[in-house]
Amino acid sequence: RPEVIKDLINMLDTGFDVVYGIAEKKQHSIYRNIGSKLTDFLFEEVCKKPRNVRVSSYRVFTKELLGEIVKCEASFVYITAITLRITKNIGNLYIHHDIRKYGSSNYTFKKLLSLFIKLYIYYSDSKFAKRFIKLKPQFIVKNVNGIEIV
Secondary structure: OHHHHHHHHHHHOOOOOEEEEEEOOOOOOHHHHHHHHHHHHHHHHHOOOOOOOOOOOOEEEOHHHHHHHHOOOOOOOOHHHHHHHHOOOEEEEEEOOOOOOOOOOOOOHHHHHHHHHHHHHHHOOOHHHHHHHHOOOOOOOEEEOOEEEO
């Protein structure tokens, strides 16, 4: 709800670097709610998110934090993961969440799974995950009638 933006900004003005609007009760499908719980777990494990803090895509942040986020050179940009690397000075404002009136979410199970894998690979400190980032594309060269095809 757009009318909540002023409340988020007012809370930001009390000293937080970022304030997330958090649904009091989510009105999503069961797999989206499970996906949200898994994402929250990943943020705790991978990005060291404090357990008492919730995150969402509905947020406001300071101009200073925005400046730091923009400096990030990650090849997979995920704003909340970057934010959690920069600050733990996070506020939550609990808000009402309505059932979607029109259309449907573009987050399929496959897209959520892909997101989880990318979060782990690009934002964890795991040496195993970092191996996937450093891999350079491998090209297959075939010699067909004296011509190399890549």
